[in-house]
Amino acid sequence: MIAAPCKSVPQRLFAAVMSDAPSRVTQVASRWAAVPGGLVDGGEIVLLAVKPSLWRPVLDAAAWLVTSTVLAIALLVLGVSIPGLSPSVTAQVVLLVGITRLAIAVLRWVTMWHLLTNRRIIDVHGVRTPVIRGCLLVQVRNTYLRPTPIEGAIGLGSILFVTDEPGELPHVWRSLADPQTVHAKIRRAIESALDQHIV
Numbered sequence: 001m002i003a004a005p006c007k008s009v010p011q012r013l014f015a016a017v018m019s020d021a022p023s024r025v026t027q028v029a030s031r032w033a034a035v036p037g038g039l040v041d042g043g044e045i046v047l048l049a050v051k052p053s054l055w056r057p058v059l060d061a062a063a064w065l066v067t068s069t070v071l072a073i074a075l076l077v078l079g080v081s082i083p084g085l086s087p088s089v090t091a092q093v094v095l096l097v098g099i100t101r102l103a104i105a106v107l108r109w110v111t112m113w114h115l116l117t118n119r120r121i122i123d124v125h126g127v128r129t130p131v132i133r134g135c136l137l138v139q140v141r142n143t144y145l146r147p148t149p150i151e152g153a154i155g156l157g158s159i160l161f162v163t164d165e166p167g168e169l170p171h172v173w174r175s176l177a178d179p180q181t182v183h184a185k186i187r188r189a190i191e192s193a194l195d196q197h198i199v
Contacts, residue, residue, distance in 0.1 A: 048116040048185050053156050056112075056175040057105030061098065068098030114173045116189055121161060121171060135171060137193035139164045145183045151175055159183055 072091035075081065081090040107127050115122040122134045140163050147157035157179025161171040176182050 044117040044119050046115060046117050047189055048114075048182065050114050050173070050176060050182060052109060052112060052114075052173070052175040053177045054109065055151075055154055055156060057102060057109045059150060059175065060105040060108075061102040064101035065098040068095050114176075116186055118189060119193065121186070123171060123173075133168075133171070135161065135163050135165055135168075137190045140190050143183065143186055143190070145179055147179065157183075159186065 072095040075094060076087055076091045079087050081087040082093065085093070108125065111125055111127055111130065113122075113124040115124070118137075120134045120136055121140070122132065124130055124132050140161050142162040144160045144162070145157050146160055151157055156175045156177060158175060159173040159179065159182065161173075163171065173182070
């Protein structure tokens with residue numbers, strides 16, 4: 001079961017969220033309804049809560065969609081079918097595979113969140129049970145803004161975090177809208193954490 005959503009987030013958490021755009025505080029607050037509660041303690045302030053662009057599930061399922069579409073067209077043209085089905089129904093079944101893969105990608109996107117606090121970066125994902133990974137900002141050695149060619153073409157970008165976590169997979173925030181602004185906020189938070197020696 002997914003953890004119960006946070007019913008009420010202290011107002012001070014939102015006072016720091018996107019301080020350069022106070023009009024968006026209400027919008028960001030509404031997003032918290034989809035984020036599991038208990039992620040931050042009393043001393044943490046949420047600076048940013050973002051999701052990957054809706055292009056992310058499309059990019060994740062692109063290979064399946066293209067393959068199933070091409071195969072479905074080929075089956076129709078050649079008149080090949082699964083025993084007991086007509087060629088058109090066979091093509092629809094093959095096409096359904098790609099559509100199903102897209103639906104799964106959308107479900108994963110719905111539950112995926114990236115949070116930046118004054119102490120940590122936090123990744124949340126998982127359809128049935130939330131998987132939560134965090135890393136202290138003082139453990140982040142460097143960050144890189146690395147859009148893939150496709151992301152760059154549609155104005156998105158991915159941020160890679162190089163950390164001191166032994167044996168851990170790297171943190172990557174993929175397919176973010178306005179990646180330069182998000183990256184700048186992350187850099188400022190890391191520099192502030194290092195200056196204040198937050199541990």
